[in-house]
Amino acid sequence: MPTRCLTIDPQLPDPSVIAEAAAILRRGGIVAFPTETVYGLGANALDGAAVRRIFAAKGRPANNPVIVHVTSSDAARQLAAEWPAPAERLAAQFWPGPLTMVVKKQPHVPDEVTAGGATVAIRCPQHPIARALIDAAGVPLAAPSANASNRISATTAKHVLRTLDGRIDLVLDGGPAGGGLESTVVDVSVNPPRVLRPGLISADALSAALDMTVRTAEHAVVERGAAPSPGMLARHYAPLIPLEICPRGVERAQELSASGQRVALVTHLPVAHSLPSVQVAILSNDPAGYASRLYQTLYELESSGIERIVVVTPPQSAEWAAIHDRLRRASA
Ligand code: TXA
Ligand code: MG
Numbered sequence: 001m002p003t004r005c006l007t008i009d010p011q012l013p014d015p016s017v018i019a020e021a022a023a024i025l026r027r028g029g030i031v032a033f034p035t036e037t038v039y040g041l042g043a044n045a046l047d048g049a050a051v052r053r054i055f056a057a058k059g060r061p062a063n064n065p066v067i068v069h070v071t072s073s074d075a076a077r078q079l080a081a082e083w084p085a086p087a088e089r090l091a092a093q094f095w096p097g098p099l100t101m102v103v104k105k106q107p108h109v110p111d112e113v114t115a116g117g118a119t120v121a122i123r124c125p126q127h128p129i130a131r132a133l134i135d136a137a138g139v140p141l142a143a144p145s146a147n148a149s150n151r152i153s154a155t156t157a158k159h160v161l162r163t164l165d166g167r168i169d170l171v172l173d174g175g176p177a178g179g180g181l182e183s184t185v186v187d188v189s190v191n192p193p194r195v196l197r198p199g200l201i202s203a204d205a206l207s208a209a210l211d212m213t214v215r216t217a218e219h220a221v222v223e224r225g226a227a228p229s230p231g232m233l234a235r236h237y238a239p240l241i242p243l244e245i246c247p248r249g250v251e252r253a254q255e256l257s258a259s260g261q262r263v264a265l266v267t268h269l270p271v272a273h274s275l276p277s278v279q280v281a282i283l284s285n286d287p288a289g290y291a292s293r294l295y296q297t298l299y300e301l302e303s304s305g306i307e308r309i310v311v312v313t314p315p316q317s318a319e320w321a322a323i324h325d326r327l328r329r330a331s332a
Helices: 015-026 048-058 073-077 085-094 128-137 157-164 203-210 217-224 249-258 287-302 318-331
Strands: 004-007 031-033 040-044 067-069 099-104 119-123 170-173 184-187 194-197 243-246 263-267 278-282 308-312
Touching: 004 015, 015 031, 015 040, 015 128, 015 170, 031 128, 031 157, 040 048, 040 128, 073 085, 085 099, 085 203, 157 170, 157 287, 203 318, 243 249, 243 318, 249 263, 249 278, 249 308, 263 287, 278 287, 287 318
Parallel strands: 004 170, 031 170, 067 119, 099 184, 243 308, 263 278, 263 308
Antiparallel strands: 031 040, 099 119, 184 194
């Protein structure tokens, strides 16, 4: 059966639509909804069987824990066995918003959520639909990105259905998810805290808020020789078509196209001359604007018969770090 999709205003979500979605969640169902980063696939985080349905729908390996979504730091603390000072500070500064914090978990947080681990990842989203849904459900919502495992995160309801149609109970279509990249994940159960997944809130911003150096995922991999978060596995956010990142992307796209392949060029720069037979997607040259369109663009290219994607290397400055991270994974 195809998944039902209900359109809902992202600013003023209709309470009757929210109530319907919340009822499904309370019965143990799974519902996709927009957040300010990407679409999430929600289930009652306190109901292990409901959370297992998320894993089944996504084809997600059981050893990859999911993020729990709440609407206040008080609600977050009820899931945490310890709430260290950095968690308090970061919550005050960045919640609600695209920041996920890993803390030691309370015993009542099911193993399905944490993949059997001793920590739980918690985020307090800012999107009005996400907040209304969590409040109406009356429980914290476990929600990974709403896409089949190993695929690009969905930033529109249409792209949720591209990989999950018929596998989930409902999609709330509140238009494009604004941010376009997944939240920053920071582990505050260790001291100093460590970024496990870069996102739109930079490690520098976290360091400034805490008055200490927050280490990044790259440091952690070098020091431990292992990825501390399953989401850091190299190939995790992948389009179906081969993607490469290239400083001289225009030339590379032309070369591939001359060899007879259908090529798309994704760039943050204006393209000076016309490129016959290359499909060109020009994204913003500011990182927030670029991020908000990236996944959507890749999904669109996937369904347009393109065989190769060439991405012009974005600027190297710190604000582009999360974008570089996702592009690297998409090209791995
Ligand atoms: O923006 C986002 O974070 C979106 C929206 C829906 O909130 N969610 C999202 O979830 O991207 P997901 O499941 O696709 O990514 C969650 C990441 C994974 O890299 C996972 O390994 C990591 O968070 N994670 C979850 N729980 C963890 C834990 N206890 N310790 C370490 N990493 C954890
Ligand atoms: Mg994901």
